[in-house]
Amino acid sequence: MRQVTAGNGTVLELLPMVFARPDVALRRAERLLESGPPPEHASVAHQVIGIWQRDFGDLEVALRHLRRARDLAARAGSADREADVLATLGVALVHAGRTRQGLAAFERGVGRGSAHTRARVLYRRAYSFWVLGRHGEALDDVRRAVPVLRQAGDVIWVARSLTLRATVHLALGAVDRAEADFAAAEVLWGTTGQEHDKADVVESRALTAFRAGDIPAALRLFDEAAERYDALGTPTFMLSIRRCEVLRAAGLAVEALAEADAAIAALERIGGQRTRKAELLLVAAQAAGAAGAPDTAVDRAAAAVRLFARQRRPWGEAHARLVLAEARFAVGRRTGRMVSEAAALAGRLASFGSPSAPQAALLAGRIALALDRPEEAEAHLALAARARHGGAPQARVTGWVAQALRARAAGSRRGVLRACRYGLDVLDAHRTTLGAPELRARVTEQGEELAALAQEAALASGGARRLLEWSERWRAAALAAPAARPPADPGLLADLASFREIASRAEEARRDGRPVPVLEREQRRLEREIRSRTLRARGTGAGGDGRRFDPAALLERLDRDGAQLVELVVLDDRVRVLLCGGGRVRLFTGGRLSRAEAEAELVQAGLRRLAHPGGAARLPLLEAAGRRLEEALLGEAAARLGPGPVVVVPPGRLHRVPWALLPSLRERVVSVSPSAGAWLRARETAPPAGGRHVLVRGPGLATGGAEVPELVDHYGRPTLLEGDGARAGEVLRALDGASLAHIAAHGVFRADNPLFSSLRMADGPLTVHDFERLESSPYRLILSSCDTARLAPVGSDELLGLVTALLPLGTAGVVASSAPVNDAAVVPLMLALHKGLACGLSLAEALRDARAALPDDAVHRATGWTFTAFGAA
Numbered sequence: 001m002r003q004v005t006a007g008n009g010t011v012l013e014l015l016p017m018v019f020a021r022p023d024v025a026l027r028r029a030e031r032l033l034e035s036g037p038p039p040e041h042a043s044v045a046h047q048v049i050g051i052w053q054r055d056f057g058d059l060e061v062a063l064r065h066l067r068r069a070r071d072l073a074a075r076a077g078s079a080d081r082e083a084d085v086l087a088t089l090g091v092a093l094v095h096a097g098r099t100r101q102g103l104a105a106f107e108r109g110v111g112r113g114s115a116h117t118r119a120r121v122l123y124r125r126a127y128s129f130w131v132l133g134r135h136g137e138a139l140d141d142v143r144r145a146v147p148v149l150r151q152a153g154d155v156i157w158v159a160r161s162l163t164l165r166a167t168v169h170l171a172l173g174a175v176d177r178a179e180a181d182f183a184a185a186e187v188l189w190g191t192t193g194q195e196h197d198k199a200d201v202v203e204s205r206a207l208t209a210f211r212a213g214d215i216p217a218a219l220r221l222f223d224e225a226a227e228r229y230d231a232l233g234t235p236t237f238m239l240s241i242r243r244c245e246v247l248r249a250a251g252l253a254v255e256a257l258a259e260a261d262a263a264i265a266a267l268e269r270i271g272g273q274r275t276r277k278a279e280l281l282l283v284a285a286q287a288a289g290a291a292g293a294p295d296t297a298v299d300r301a302a303a304a305v306r307l308f309a310r311q312r313r314p315w316g317e318a319h320a321r322l323v324l325a326e327a328r329f330a331v332g333r334r335t336g337r338m339v340s341e342a343a344a345l346a347g348r349l350a351s352f353g354s355p356s357a358p359q360a361a362l363l364a365g366r367i368a369l370a371l372d373r374p375e376e377a378e379a380h381l382a383l384a385a386r387a388r389h390g391g392a393p394q395a396r397v398t399g400w401v402a403q404a405l406r407a408r409a410a411g412s413r414r415g416v417l418r419a420c421r422y423g424l425d426v427l428d429a430h431r432t433t434l435g436a437p438e439l440r441a442r443v444t445e446q447g448e449e450l451a452a453l454a455q456e457a458a459l460a461s462g463g464a465r466r467l468l469e470w471s472e473r474w475r476a477a478a479l480a481a482p483a484a485r486p487p488a489d490p491g492l493l494a495d496l497a498s499f500r501e502i503a504s505r506a507e508e509a510r511r512d513g514r515p516v517p518v519l520e521r522e523q524r525r526l527e528r529e530i531r532s533r534t535l536r537a538r539g540t541g542a543g544g545d546g547r548r549f550d551p552a553a554l555l556e557r558l559d560r561d562g563a564q565l566v567e568l569v570v571l572d573d574r575v576r577v578l579l580c581g582g583g584r585v586r587l588f589t590g591g592r593l594s595r596a597e598a599e600a601e602l603v604q605a606g607l608r609r610l611a612h613p614g615g616a617a618r619l620p621l622l623e624a625a626g627r628r629l630e631e632a633l634l635g636e637a638a639a640r641l642g643p644g645p646v647v648v649v650p651p652g653r654l655h656r657v658p659w660a661l662l663p664s665l666r667e668r669v670v671s672v673s674p675s676a677g678a679w680l681r682a683r684e685t686a687p688p689a690g691g692r693h694v695l696v697r698g699p700g701l702a703t704g705g706a707e708v709p710e711l712v713d714h715y716g717r718p719t720l721l722e723g724d725g726a727r728a729g730e731v732l733r734a735l736d737g738a739s740l741a742h743i744a745a746h747g748v749f750r751a752d753n754p755l756f757s758s759l760r761m762a763d764g765p766l767t768v769h770d771f772e773r774l775e776s777s778p779y780r781l782i783l784s785s786c787d788t789a790r791l792a793p794v795g796s797d798e799l800l801g802l803v804t805a806l807l808p809l810g811t812a813g814v815v816a817s818s819a820p821v822n823d824a825a826v827v828p829l830m831l832a833l834h835k836g837l838a839c840g841l842s843l844a845e846a847l848r849d850a851r852a853a854l855p856d857d858a859v860h861r862a863t864g865w866t867f868t869a870f871g872a873a
Contacts (some may be wrong), residue, residue: 008217011041020196021232033045045067050088053065054273090105090124094131097273099313117149126140127164128186133316133352146165155188195228196232202491205221206220206221210245210246220536222246237263245729247259248286249394264284278311282300282304282323285327288300295323297323301320314348319356322356325363338367340368340647343360346360346383346384358383381403388423393430396448404450413460417454421454427444427446428477431477443795447474450474455467462587464584467587472675474676474796484717557683558580558647559582562644564580564644566641579640586640588637589635603625603629606622615862619858621660623661633657634662638662643846645669645672648665649868655818661865670848671842679871685873693741694738696726697721698744701785701823705784707827728765728770736776742830745760745761749787754794759785772809789814807871813869822863832846842872
């Protein structure tokens with residue numbers, strides 16, 4: 001083809017440009033057509049527009065341009081030009097779900113043109129085979145194409161071929177081969193200006209990192225790829241598909257579902273690729289199943305099955321059918337036909353080389369067990385259990401779940417416990433690679449079934465001590481690992497400062513009645529950026545201090561303290577009470593967790609009402625609810641408590657219970673801990689040298705933090721931060737390594753984003769993300785305002801919020817409130833609390849005495865019940 005100009009370049013430069021600077025290529029192609037070019041040049045222009053529309057716009061528009069490009073190439077009499085366009089058209093037809101027509105176009109293209117052009121056609125057919133899930137044929141075509149492309153010195157197409165081959169290897173679970181091909185392709189891409197192709201490699205490397213078990217690296221690379229795509233102005237549907245898979249594996253299934261649904265809507269708005277819609281429906285179905293929304297999973301999976309079948313894509317159809325079968329099982333459907341279908345899916349997926357085959361075999365085994373077909377179940381579970389010996393952490397966990405179910409069906413409690421132990425060890429190792437507390441907490445959900453199976457076996461064995469061990473094995477697991485400080489990331493620090501400023505300006509605007517939509521949008525953007533940065537943090541790879549929970553050590557410590565520990569375990573909605581103390585562990589049966597949760601909600605409503613004058617009439621109702629709550633939670637164990645202090649270890653779903661309201665605990669020294677192991681670690685934490693005290697008074701309190709000035713005299717020469725001095729940076733510096741800190745500041749709990757729960761400082765909110773930057777959090781911390789003890793249950797039995805962020809950082813004890821409080825009634829409570837601490841009491845002892853010293857009216861009593869001592873200081 002004769003070289004003619006198209007804008008600022010030649011016609012032939014337009015084709016590589018569409019994957020370097022897509023929008024620039026589109027504009028130049030449109031200008032070229034306006035100039036009335038000859039058929040061969042017009043063919044190139046229509047092809048470029050067709051590629052742009054195929055990948056970034058309307059697929060029907062793309063097909064019109066590509067058919068026009070094919071006809072013009074034929075008129076020009078160029079076999080190479082016609083073959084190249086046929087290959088591009090073939091890809092578009094496959095993406096449109098017209099598989100037969102697309103493959104026919106490839107067949108015609110392979111038969112035309114030179115060897116070099118034929119190799120480019122083979123690459124694109126290989127790509128289409130990958131889209132269709134026909135991985136063997138894809139590898140065959142790439143194998144034929146690469147030597148020819150290398151011989152021709154065609155760097156761009158060699159790099160594309162290596163990238164595609166790596167992607168196919170990933171689909172087949174061959175991570176090492178994929179990494180090698182991606183590395184080779186990246187070297188080649190570095191010698192070109194193909195910016196879109198380079199972004200695609202970064203995206204693919206993210207998927208490789210995920211397949212290798214490195215979720216933080218995957219999230220970081222996805223973010224980098226997204227930034228590259230944004231700079232080019234191109235849509236990111238494939239990125240969304242891949243990122244949704246990682247989000248789901250990271251325990252962020254709700255977010256994955258939202259992203260997939262949003263991408264589907266965007267794709268439909270532009271009339272985009274139907275193949276991508278099928279894939280997005282599949283990841284949406286998978287996310288809905290993981291998020292506990294089986295009806296939504298059924299809906300999305302059924303739609304995906306129909307699309308994949310219509311597009312002749314057996315790989316995708318089989319995976320969608322698996323999700324559909326799992327969702328139907330989750331909503332209670334169990335039939336013999338479902339067993340056969342799941343078993344057939346396992347065989348089909350195995351024939352494809354899919355890592356999901358054991359998952360289908362596990363489902364077949366589950367359904368057979370539910371139908372009381374033990375022999376059939378054993379065959380399927382044995383097949384699924386093979387996955388426990390290798391592969392990604394999730395696949396190995398699937399294998400250990402299958403092995404545990406086999407052992408339970410065979411009546412081997414020892415076998416169940418062994419399988420659960422090994423399976424949870426796999427997740428332990430995986431969890432420690434995660435630096436973000438949120439991910440460490442959420443990923444525990446993947447061990448929930450193993451933990452429940454182990455506790456069920458321990459309970460059946462009749463050993464209360466064994467049940468305690470297994471309750472502790474996966475309770476508050478995220479807190480057992482060393483705290484991973486956020487990286488020294490200047491961007492993160494800048495974003496936190498900007499977030500604080502914007503949030504402060506938005507709050508001021510609301511007070512003045514000014515509009516805030518622009519500020520709120522910027523605040524949400526900064527929240528997304530901060531969260532994204534923190535999720536990328538890598539873990540230490542160390543699993544706590546190397547010690548397993550030791551019941552004997554717990555009992556010894558409790559005896560030395562003259563205390564008892566009450567650990568609540570929930571199995572099948574029934575509360576089991578483990579009463580530890582006096583050298584033994586005793587087991588009691590409580591009530592239903594669902595009933596306890598309902599009573600806890602009533603109690604919270606009563607406390608909110610009593611925070612204001614005029615609610616005294618509700619006090620008897622609140623006390624009655626406290627009695628019912630005790631019956632549901634403690635049962636007979638309430639009457640067996642000795643006279644000493646009590647440590648309560650509740651399940652995450654009961655974190656808001658005001659334990660001091662329960663009749664048997666009302667006059668006691670009571671503290672709360674997320675686990676017995678966490679309490680032991682806190683008990684062994686030594687106070688820092690120097691005994692430095694910090695007092696902070698934030699803005700906007702009804703009393704102005706009236707207790708703080710009196711505490712200044714109480715502590716002699718404390719560090720006092722108030723007014724403009726109570727700024728986030730100064731407060732954090734003062735808190736680091738303090739012996740005791742008292743913060744009187746408005747607390748805001750964010751159920752939608754718990755790590756943005758905050759305390760209001762002079763320059764804006766001090767969030768959990770800020771506290772995580774402390775080298776050593778204060779040994780004791782008292783938070784005297786509303787909602788500072790509220791936490792968000794996530795994962796298996798984890799909690800996210802201010803209190804749980806501080807415990808792994810070295811805080812041994814916290815006093816905080818789980819509900820709104822009356823600011824005026826808080827002042828005498830806090831003064832009495834500090835008086836007890838001055839006498840050498842623990843936080844829990846001082847809080848008990850402070851409640852007793854309050855006036856005997858409804859508001860003060862409710863205020864005292866609202867505050868809880870966490871930890872062991």
